[in-house]
Amino acid sequence: MTQKTSENMQGFPASSEPAGVLREERFRWLAAEILPHEAAVRQWLYRHRLVNATPDDIIQECYARLCAWSPDQVVNGRALFFHCARNLMVEHARKARVEYLDRDLDPGEIDIADTSPPPDRILAAREELNRLKGKMLGLPTLCRDVFVMRKIYNLSHEQIALRLGISRRSVRREVARGLDLLDIKNDGQDTI
Amino acid sequence: MNETFSSMSDHRATQANAWVSILDAVSVSDADRRRFDAWLQEDVRNLGAYLRAQAIFRSLDYMPGAIAAAAGRSAPAEIGTGRRQVLAGAAALAACFSGLVATRSTSERIILRKTAREAPGRFFLPGGLITMDSLSMAYFPSQGHMSDIQMVSGRMGVQTSSRPVRIMTGGLVLHAADADFDLSADGRNISIVAYRGTVAVSRHGASRTVAGPCVFSMVSDPAIEGVGGRARELAKRDMAVNRAWRDARIVLDDAPLRDAVAQFARYSETRMLVASPTMSAQRLTGTFDLLRPHYFAKTVQMLLRCQLTEPDARTIILS
Numbered sequence: 001m002t003q004k005t006s007e008n009m010q011g012f013p014a015s016s017e018p019a020g021v022l023r024e025e026r027f028r029w030l031a032a033e034i035l036p037h038e039a040a041v042r043q044w045l046y047r048h049r050l051v052n053a054t055p056d057d058i059i060q061e062c063y064a065r066l067c068a069w070s071p072d073q074v075v076n077g078r079a080l081f082f083h084c085a086r087n088l089m090v091e092h093a094r095k096a097r098v099e100y101l102d103r104d105l106d107p108g109e110i111d112i113a114d115t116s117p118p119p120d121r122i123l124a125a126r127e128e129l130n131r132l133k134g135k136m137l138g139l140p141t142l143c144r145d146v147f148v149m150r151k152i153y154n155l156s157h158e159q160i161a162l163r164l165g166i167s168r169r170s171v172r173r174e175v176a177r178g179l180d181l182l183d184i185k186n187d188g189q190d191t192i
Numbered sequence: 193m194n195e196t197f198s199s200m201s202d203h204r205a206t207q208a209n210a211w212v213s214i215l216d217a218v219s220v221s222d223a224d225r226r227r228f229d230a231w232l233q234e235d236v237r238n239l240g241a242y243l244r245a246q247a248i249f250r251s252l253d254y255m256p257g258a259i260a261a262a263a264g265r266s267a268p269a270e271i272g273t274g275r276r277q278v279l280a281g282a283a284a285l286a287a288c289f290s291g292l293v294a295t296r297s298t299s300e301r302i303i304l305r306k307t308a309r310e311a312p313g314r315f316f317l318p319g320g321l322i323t324m325d326s327l328s329m330a331y332f333p334s335q336g337h338m339s340d341i342q343m344v345s346g347r348m349g350v351q352t353s354s355r356p357v358r359i360m361t362g363g364l365v366l367h368a369a370d371a372d373f374d375l376s377a378d379g380r381n382i383s384i385v386a387y388r389g390t391v392a393v394s395r396h397g398a399s400r401t402v403a404g405p406c407v408f409s410m411v412s413d414p415a416i417e418g419v420g421g422r423a424r425e426l427a428k429r430d431m432a433v434n435r436a437w438r439d440a441r442i443v444l445d446d447a448p449l450r451d452a453v454a455q456f457a458r459y460s461e462t463r464m465l466v467a468s469p470t471m472s473a474q475r476l477t478g479t480f481d482l483l484r485p486h487y488f489a490k491t492v493q494m495l496l497r498c499q500l501t502e503p504d505a506r507t508i509i510l511s
Contacts, residue, residue, distance in 0.1 A: 132251055157217045172217060
């Protein structure tokens with residue numbers, strides 16, 4: 001099951017851009033253009049019988065592949081995400097010598113093309129992300145305090161540790177715990 | 193089998209979250225970096241899980257990254273959270289130097305206020321009134337004071353009494369007392385419409401004042417030091433036009449139809465479409481309720497003698 005990465009040291013595609021800038025830009029792009037559509041892709045994956053993979057596997061592989069794209073080359077992140085998931089489904093199945101019938105993965109059924117006009121799509125994506133921000137404020141007290149200081153007030157781990165009277169290790173632990181709790185797939189509605 | 197797969201991907205997601213938290217610290221040890229690289233190389237899905245965790249983590253930022261980095265230099269001094277306030281000796285001294293001493297000792301809750309396509313919302317706080325426009329978002333301290341409000345996006349109207357208000361947005365810090373102004377934030381574009389009083393705008397130690405009545409606009413570019421921007425006087429007759437949104441009204445003074453339609457789109461799920469550019473450019477004068485697009489469309493129909501069709505409950509076509 002192990003699949004080796006073929007990219008450079010930190011697993012990011014080679015580029016002439018400075019690594020820090022590249023990563024930051026990619027993270028922001030993934031957060032703004034890809035993440036809001038994850039729930040839709042995940043729901044689509046749940047509707048199909050996957051071979052040798054779970055929806056989580058496919059989603060994780062999608063992020064790895066999408067990272068290779070240059071954000072300015074992608075017009076529609078949602079369509080790209082769906083196509084990537086579809087291709088990965090087919091690839092996993094082929095490895096197990098299973099072929100999907102074309103009509104099973106009919107792009108028309110996929111609803112790749114979001115027909116809503118761009119401003120509506122942008123608003124919907126923003127709403128999805130806002131919901132996640134709302135969830136952040138509902139985390140357990142210590143965890144929420146750490147996230148509010150880090151994400152809203154942009155304090156460093158050291159500053160947060162000082163403010164809360166806890167160790168930096170605890171700050172780290174709370175960040176990781178918060179991310180576990182915020183994980184969008186843990187939502188009952190399966191949406192962000 | 194699927195359960196095994198599922199628990200493996202869950203484990204991978206948990207590991208990815210742990211790495212995000214480790215790499216989020218300012219200093220990361222060489223050993224951690226090597227372990228991280230090795231983990232990434234193990235499986236391409238580790239990279240995917242990590243990118244996904246980073247995307248979730250970044251999506252929680254209240255402002256764009258570059259601006260956040262700039263704003264970090266002037267982190268707010270008063271956000272206090274009183275869990276085991278242990279500020280002693282060298283730690284306290286270091287905190288003093290970095291301007292980080294907590295001045296409030298009570299644990300503070302932060303509330304995320306956001307509005308959809310709806311009427312502006314009013315929030316009465318001790319010392320003033322905040323009006324949040326449709327499609328806007330801000331973080332408020334729950335203890336009901338007017339400081340440390342983090343404006344994320346959209347528009348808010350601020351009416352303060354003698355108690356000072358402090359609002360942060362896009363790397364800027366605004367201070368005002370006994371003032372009345374609108375603050376809009378759209379990405380890096382910040383604008384202030386000051387109706388009354390004075391608003392002090394500061395960034396990176398530089399500051400300027402915006403004295404009403406005037407309109408001040410700037411691009412909050414982290415590469416540019418200080419507070420730039422342009423200010424222009426706000427004519428008395430334009431004040432009512434600018435402030436009308438707070439009452440969900442639009443005042444049109446020989447304004448093109450397209451501008452009005454764009455405003456209505458902000459407050460209602462009903463979509464108004466204008467068939468031709470010529471008609472879009474037609475000018476109108478009057479005061480309308482932004483929450484009643486059908487009424488507006490019928491008025492336009494009468495004024496411009498055009499056709500009005502409603503193919504469904506949420507679409508109006510003017511042709």
